[in-house]
Amino acid sequence: MVLSSPPVSVSQLGETIASVLGVKAKSVKISLGEVTVVVMAGDYLSAAVLLRDAEGCKFEQLMDLCGLDYSEYKEGEYDGLRYCVAVHLLSVSLNQRVRLKVFCPDDDFPVVDSVNGIWNSANWFEREAFDLYGIVFQGHNDLRRILTDYGFIGHPFRKDFPTTGHVEMRYDAEQKRVIYQPVTIEPREITPRVIREDNYGGL
Structure with a gap:
């Protein structure tokens, strides 16, 4: 049985990653015992390959990816x-983790490269980030969308997406199928009523 190496310190890991990525690393920060690396969109794929293959990194597994x-x-x-x-990466062989971040250069049409060819576990994670x-x-x-319906409009995790959504669906007995229609829920603010009892719980 082969045991993984003891982890290096977080500061050592940050220095190693900064050295490996060089100018590709826009920033390497340590906070709460974690290393976060930010790269430009144009360097995203090449930085990912370096983090996977370089000595001192060896991040073989993509554990999570989110938008x-x-x-x-x-x-x-x-x-x-x-x-x-x-992207959250894990090195099993060196027993260390890193967070890799990349910002989409266009707010109106956010696009970055897929890392599915580097870590195939990115497949459904990228679909989820696309969907939401x-x-x-x-x-x-x-x-393709992975969590919402095929006919869903919009992306529900965007901050400007309404909490009630844009459309609702229901079964129409006359048409004998599910139909979509504009949302009929009226937005309202609910203030909870506080009830105080003198002898609550028998105390």
């Missing part, structure tokens, strides 16, 4: 790019 919408970050004070993809955030993964060979 992020920064449009309301810091209560509207943030003025950077809106859409981001965050509308981020397009260039090079993905089957980029």
Whole structure:
């Protein structure tokens, strides 16, 4: 049985990653005991390959990939790019982890490269980020919605997507099928009623 190597310190890992990526690393930050690397969209694929293959990195597994919408970050004070993809990588052989982030350069049409050819576990994660955030993964060979319905309109994890949605569906007895129609729910604010009892719970 082969045991993984003891982990290096977080600061050592950050230095190794910064050295391996060089100018491809826009930033390498350590916070809460975790290393986060940000790269430009044009360097995303080459940086991913280096993180997978380089000595001192060896991140063989993609554990998670998700989309992020920064449009309301810091209560509207943030003025950077809106859409981001965050990838969480694991090195089994070196017993270490890293977070890789890339921002989509166009807020109106967010596109980044697919890393499915580097880590095939990215397949459904990228489909989920496409479905929920509308981020397009260039090079993905089957980029379809995965959680919402085929006829769904919009991307429900975007900050500007209404909580009630745009349409609702119901079964129509006359047409004998499910139909879509505009949302009929009226937005309202519900304030809970507080009930106080003097002897609540027999105390």
